[in-house]
Amino acid sequence: MTSTTTRPGGIDAELQAAQQVAIDQSGWGQPFRAFQPQNAAMWVGAFLLVAGVVSLFHFYTTQPHAYLPAVVGGAVVWALYCVPWVLFLRRKERYGRRPVELAVSGFAWGGLAATFALAINANDAALSLWGKLVSPNFAAEWGAALSAPFTEESSKAAGFVLLIALAPRLIRSAYDGFVVGAFIGLGFQVFEDWVYTVRAPSADLGTHQLQSVIKTFVTRGVTTGLVSHALFTALVCMGIVWLVGRPTEPRRPLVGLGFVLVAVVGHGAFDRAATVSDRELLAIAFVLPLVAIVLGGRWAARQERSWMHDLLAPEAAQGTLTDDELGALAGSARDRRTFVRTHKGRHKRAGARHLLSLGADLAEAIVVSQGRQTDAVESVRRELADARATAG
Amino acid sequence: MALLALLWMVVLPAVDEAVPVDQEVAAGTVMNADHGVTIVPPVGWNIDEGLVVADGRPSSDVPPIGLSSGSTTASISTLSWDESLDALLARANEIHEQADEPNWHIAHPAASVTTDSGATGIVEFWESPKRTGRIVVFVDDGVGAQIIVSTTRSEQIDDGDDIDAMVASVKFDGGSA
Numbered sequence: 163m164t165s166t167t168t169r170p171g172g173i174d175a176e177l178q179a180a181q182q183v184a185i186d187q188s189g190w191g192q193p194f195r196a197f198q199p200q201n202a203a204m205w206v207g208a209f210l211l212v213a214g215v216v217s218l219f220h221f222y223t224t225q226p227h228a229y230l231p232a233v234v235g236g237a238v239v240w241a242l243y244c245v246p247w248v249l250f251l252r253r254k255e256r257y258g259r260r261p262v263e264l265a266v267s268g269f270a271w272g273g274l275a276a277t278f279a280l281a282i283n284a285n286d287a288a289l290s291l292w293g294k295l296v297s298p299n300f301a302a303e304w305g306a307a308l309s310a311p312f313t314e315e316s317s318k319a320a321g322f323v324l325l326i327a328l329a330p331r332l333i334r335s336a337y338d339g340f341v342v343g344a345f346i347g348l349g350f351q352v353f354e355d356w357v358y359t360v361r362a363p364s365a366d367l368g369t370h371q372l373q374s375v376i377k378t379f380v381t382r383g384v385t386t387g388l389v390s391h392a393l394f395t396a397l398v399c400m401g402i403v404w405l406v407g408r409p410t411e412p413r414r415p416l417v418g419l420g421f422v423l424v425a426v427v428g429h430g431a432f433d434r435a436a437t438v439s440d441r442e443l444l445a446i447a448f449v450l451p452l453v454a455i456v457l458g459g460r461w462a463a464r465q466e467r468s469w470m471h472d473l474l475a476p477e478a479a480q481g482t483l484t485d486d487e488l489g490a491l492a493g494s495a496r497d498r499r500t501f502v503r504t505h506k507g508r509h510k511r512a513g514a515r516h517l518l519s520l521g522a523d524l525a526e527a528i529v530v531s532q533g534r535q536t537d538a539v540e541s542v543r544r545e546l547a548d549a550r551a552t553a554g
Numbered sequence: 555m556a557l558l559a560l561l562w563m564v565v566l567p568a569v570d571e572a573v574p575v576d577q578e579v580a581a582g583t584v585m586n587a588d589h590g591v592t593i594v595p596p597v598g599w600n601i602d603e604g605l606v607v608a609d610g611r612p613s614s615d616v617p618p619i620g621l622s623s624g625s626t627t628a629s630i631s632t633l634s635w636d637e638s639l640d641a642l643l644a645r646a647n648e649i650h651e652q653a654d655e656p657n658w659h660i661a662h663p664a665a666s667v668t669t670d671s672g673a674t675g676i677v678e679f680w681e682s683p684k685r686t687g688r689i690v691v692f693v694d695d696g697v698g699a700q701i702i703v704s705t706t707r708s709e710q711i712d713d714g715d716d717i718d719a720m721v722a723s724v725k726f727d728g729g730s731a
Contacts (some may be wrong), residue, residue, distance in 0.1 A: 210559055287566040368645075
């Protein structure tokens with residue numbers, strides 16, 4: 163396919179109409195306002211966030227001062243741990259980016275409300291009840307596996323439901339469930355891991371706190387960090403979207419239930435495997451959710467790809483983008499790799515990547531302008547033309 | 555969502571609170587304190603936390619032992635410890651003061667205590683405005699054990715014999731200590 167920089171005089175009205183539909187349906191470019199005093203969901207969320215902060219503060223103040231190195235060291239390593247995750251998840255938003263405020267709200271819910279207001283209370287009570295009703299041995303061996311998948315997954319999912327109520331125009335597809343759910347789970351994961359890091363020194367009265375921090379980080383962050391709350395919550399939230407349906411995502415109750423069940427079973431298997439060091443069970447706990455997220459993510463992305471195509475089709479029609487570039491921008495990761503590989507030589511491949519990056523910027527500018535011809539949109543078009551000219 | 559919050563924050567903890575601890579220590583009960591350490595808890599006390607040896611060795615981590623009788627509580631935990639007995643006592647004091655009893659002070663100088671199996675440790679009595687109790691530590695072959703007893707002033711005399719017997723029952727791996 164040859165590229166062109168000439169523009170036909172008019173754009174097909176159908177393409178423009180489809181572009182507007184994609185903008186309206188996707189919710190891309192819409193802002194997120196957390197402060198909605200008329201919305202009861204905001205008050206419930208605010209109350210639980212405050213309750214979580216109070217609980218976190220109480221937890222912090224009841225730790226011996228002697229464990230301060232673990233408290234601070236844990237905060238540092240788990241904060242740093244978020245960086246690659248956030249980069250990864252933002253990369254997964256290649257079709258349309260959700261507002262940063264939405265991701266931050268999800269993260270805060272997972273880290274504060276779900277962890278410290280809900281799950282910590284529920285887990286303590288559930289573990290205690292297993293000990294009383296069955297036996298302490300049973301509670302030690304099965305308590306986490308039989309409780310946490312329900313208490314924790316429901317606590318995190320509650321935040322997703324709350325965010326749907328606060329941002330119905332932004333959470334429209336199962337892919338939104340994937341991304342927002344992952345941010346909720348990441349918040350839960352790092353705050354929970356920090357709690358484990360802070361509690362770990364009690365095993366040796368804090369005599370080897372640096373080693374303790376490193377050991378907890380390696381165990382919970384490096385070795386098993388991929389198959390943890392970010393993954394489980396992404397599955398649950400995708401499942402919720404399919405369970406309840408959204409204006410552009412038809413209800414698929416069985417599929418939705420299946421994804422929720424995979425997360426719950428995977429979570430339970432993981433906790434049981436970690437408790438008793440069962441490697442075979444751990445393998446199941448790793449493979450099942452990972453396969454589900456890959457398949458579910460690809461399936462959920464189809465809607466996003468369709469929107470992306472409709473969003474940029476007028477640009478291809480008027481020559482701002484080539485059909486190949488449009489295909490790559492609205493395609494899968496493999497499509498993009500194939501597009502880049504068709505360019506021979508390092509410089510040309512770098513140029514191809516740059517063109518795709520600018521194409522994504524153009525899509526972003528179009529949704530931000532809600533389809534209007536603004537200076538920002540025109541500016542990206544000029545950048546594209548310049549880049550193409552430079553690339554030869 | 556509000557219902558879920560109510561369930562996890564109020565209902566489940568309330569149910570847990572309402573269900574009594576029904577793990578009364580029977581005669582002959584021996585508990586696993588991890589690191590090869592066992593202890594015989596006082597008959598009639600409640601097992602709040604911890605594993606009974608007769609139930610088999612769990613494949614999971616062994617939690618600390620928590621016992622109670624009225625307002626008296628006892629926690630027994632073990633750890634890898636390569637330093638001296640005095641160092642363990644000093645560290646146990648520091649953590650106990652910071653975590654549990656901010657206005658804590660030592661009521662009597664430390665004294666030696668010997669278990670039935672021959673292990674020698676240190677016992678120290680402490681007081682705070684509301685509570686009183688003792689800290690007992692042992693070290694044997696790289697393993698440390700600490701027992702922290704906390705009670706009200708009125709109960710300390712009643713439970714004294716039970717606690718003495720429990721401390722004397724501490725046994726390291728076959729009682730070689």
